[in-house]
């Protein structure tokens with residue numbers, strides 16, 4: 001199949017391109033800075049000759065968006081919003097205009113769309129969307145707004161011959177350098193992998209191979225439309241998550257961190273405390289209902305697999 005991946009040069013794009021190329025598909029990546037073979041220039045905002053790649057393709061997987069690995073300043077938040085909404089709109093325009101539109105448009109979204117909560121997990125049917133939780137920083141609501149606007153941009157696109165799925169993905173854990181697993185592992189190895197601000201907040205995650213398998217599953221299942229959670233079925237507390245990561249690598253202790261230490265940790269992550277403090281308790285209701293079986297459904301085993309691949313694999317150094 002021909003699969004076009006706008007924004008496919010980043011962490012998730014690397015995982016998908018590697019796996020889908022190995023499976024024999026023709027992958028074309030849309031990027032603002034093409035360097036490699038099969039990379040095509042676009043600007044993420046305006047229609048151009050890049051749209052010819054979408055015309056006649058089988059699947060589009062749009063991953064484009066300003067990285068969330070940054071401090072959440074007003075300017076960065078605006079760029080996070082605009083890059084996601086504009087790129088989704090223009091991908092929709094390209095599909096609408098295509099003479100032979102793809103049969104499927106997988107649009108990246110995020111598990112962050114759900115509320116910060118501890119009491120119950122969020123699936124697609126009964127989950128609570130975020131934005132109105134009491135006692136959390138105001139900009140957390142803006143992150144939820146970004147996610148909602150991102151999904152709305154896809155919903156609004158008129159693509160009658162193309163099935164649309166919004167992938168509400170949890171953190172994708174892969175052994176690649178620079179990915180979120182790499183950064184968390186580095187913190188753990190520095191002895192900083194203890195509970196943050198009590199560690200009761202939930203971490204939702206998905207193993208990279210299950211992420212790829214879920215994408216393939218969504219491609220095969222014509223009955224699945226709309227938002228789908230891509231997260232392992234067993235989210236766990238941040239305290240337990242980091243404990244398992246330390247055990248997998250063999251780090252004996254992890255210093256606990258208070259909220260202000262989380263500021264320093266977030267700075268080290270080139271990110272924001274929201275990523276460490278927000279409780280993301282997200283479960284894959286629709287995938288499980290549709291019969292998807294996770295190869296890595298529990299974090300301790302997944303962490304061991306990732307550590308093993310990381311220790312053994314020069315291919316994960318970009």
Ligand SMILES: NC(=O)c1ccc[n+]([C@@H]2O[C@H](COP(=O)([O-])OP(=O)(O)OC[C@H]3O[C@@H](n4cnc5c(N)ncnc54)[C@H](OP(=O)(O)O)[C@@H]3O)[C@@H](O)[C@H]2O)c1
Pocket residue numbers: 007008009010011012013030031032033043044063064065066067068083087108109110111169170171172173180
């Ligand atoms: N990684 C995760 O665990 C995870 C989990 C849930 C959701 N997501 C979302 O999934 C998407 C992909 O994640 P990722 O980790 O692969 O992100 P990433 O490494 O930051 O890559 C995103 C890609 O978007 C493109 N991009 C950045 N700013 C852009 C702009 N202003 N206009 C158009 N394109 C722009 C970049 O491509 P070029 O610079 O080559 O143009 C970049 O390679 C992101 O939207 C992210 O928020 C990620």
